Amino acid sequence: MKYSMSKTFLLGFGFFGVSVIWSVYNAFVPVFLADRYLMAAGFIGVFMTLDNIASMFIQPVIGAWSDRLRTRIGRRMPFILVGAPLAAVAFILLPLSTSMWLFFLAAVLLLLSMAVWRTPVVALMPDITPSPYRSQANGIINLMGGLGAIIAFLGGASLYDMNPAYPFYLGAGLVLVGAVLVFLFIREPKIESGAEQPEAKKGDGGSKSALRDILKNLAIVFTSKEKSALMILLAIFFWFIAYNGIEAFFTLYGQNHLNMTASDAARLLGQLSLPFVLFAIPSGYLGAAIGRKRTIMAGVALMTIGVAAMYLLPVETLVISLTKLPVLGNVPVVGAIMMGLGVAWSLININSLPMVVDMTDDDHIGTYTGLYYFFSTLAAILGPITYGVMVQLFGNRYDLVMLISPIFFFAAFVFMSFVRRGEAKKQTAS
Structure with a gap:
């Protein structure tokens, strides 16, 4: 496996999309909650922690599940191809929601779909990068994420003045572009078939096996x-x-x-x-x-x-x-x-x-x-x-x-x- 800076930049578009979504979400969702739905500050604070709560429980399991999965397009890519489009749809629905319940349901769909693909897209970096170059590659990934945040804050602010929904359209579009670029240009390394592969292929509780795997590794870490x-x-x-x-x-x-x-x-x-x-x-x-x-x-x-x-x-x-x-x-x-x-x-x-x-x-x-x-x-x-x-x-x-x-x-x-x-x-x- 050779280190390719160009591939790392292309992979960075995945993290770029993640960063745009969360930057727009954190900047403007509290405004919607306060101005449109008249939510009190304390409840806004609770609402804005839901993404972290979802991520804490879902991302470790998804990460372990992606380790076990074997498909023709790789073990990480299926999560990206499912999670990114769902996140884009949910993100578009947020500003279009006409009631608090619809807004809440769109937010839940967004949080779940983002939790599904964030860990796999980040895990792709060490997958395609030799160990001696992983710090440099992570620097490139975070550079792309930082650029996404800057575009979201600066461009999103101008778009919000035109129409409050426009920053969300921007985020949805960029996350789809990022996912497509990752799918087209990043090839996952071949993983040798192992004893666990049949179980992952059957689909008979891959997430349960992943949960057992994450708990097993967490126990190993502590003991x-x-x-x-x-x-x-x-x-x-x-x-x-x-x-x-x-x-x-x-x-x-x-x-x-x-x-x-x-x-x-x-x-x-x-x-x-x-x-x-x-x-x-x-x-x-x-x-x-x-x-x-x-x-x-x-x-x-x-x-x-x-x-x-x-x-x-x-x-x-x-x-x-x-x-x-x-x-x-x-x-x-x-x-x-x-x-x-x-x-x-x-x-x-x-x-x-x-x-x-x-x-x-x-x-x-x-x-x-x-x-x-x-x-x-x-x-x-x-x-x-x-x-x-x-x-x-x-x-x-x-x-x-x-x-x-x-x-x-x-x-x-x-x-x-x-x-x-x-x-x-x-x-x-x-």
Whole structure:
């Protein structure tokens, strides 16, 4: 198996489609719920966690199922060809719904269909990429995902002003284009027939077998004498709690602590996102050059320091304007910190999935991809809830978000220090 950068870019269109869908969903569905259906903020918060709840339970099972499946077009492709079109249809139906119940049903169809194909499309990256190049390939995949988010936010905002349904049409169209490109240009490697193949072909409970497989591998992770897989999964859990807590409350932090407008606070999040996208590919090459563990731990350390600085520095210092940049606009001190956090987050995010999948063999890549998403999604559910309770307990002090997060980042750093496996494997001649 040879590494092909061009194929990785083409595969990235699948993740591009996923990113467009979720970016449009997160940006505009809360507006529909509040303005069209007059839903209270608390219920909107619950509604917006449904995608993470669905993903947490479905994606690991789908990942394990795709490991077992054998078809003429591959083991991942059937999930993509079913899930992507269903997601596009559901996404179009969302803005066209005339009642809350229809909106809810369309959202449920979207969440289920997205959960069906996200893990298989991500698992395709290590399937077609030799171990030594997986960090670089993941950088390309995340670059494409970041471009999808930028197009969704910038293009979607303009389209929304024309017609609230247009961003959803854009997302549906792009996700179909991405799926078609993956199907046409990506060929899955041949998997040797094994003892489990007949069971997968019969269709007599493939999902049940997959559930048993994921539970078996989860038990192995927890009971194995060598704890590297457990340590990195716990590290992933803690750094995603920290990151998701910041993301969920950053706008309110900007409004209530920095005395900014909501739009200026949201713009600061863009000042994190763009450096993440720009540094996605270099982060992969850095992980290959100095080691994935070292790169991740450097990123976690930088996140800890940067977020702590936002708590320790006085507001008067944080809001000092440093410069104006194209696309990013005005960059205050806190914006410069956010740009540094974007680079640090790329060091972590680009190299962690390759570490996880290189702790197993090629037959269980989907299963371990599912475990990665289980722990990160569980954190995405618990993070905002934990932060919300803490902020409320201390009298709506949103600056405490920047005190709580370094604690979780430090915990992730400690767990990562115990990881002993997951570096790139030596490539064998094919």
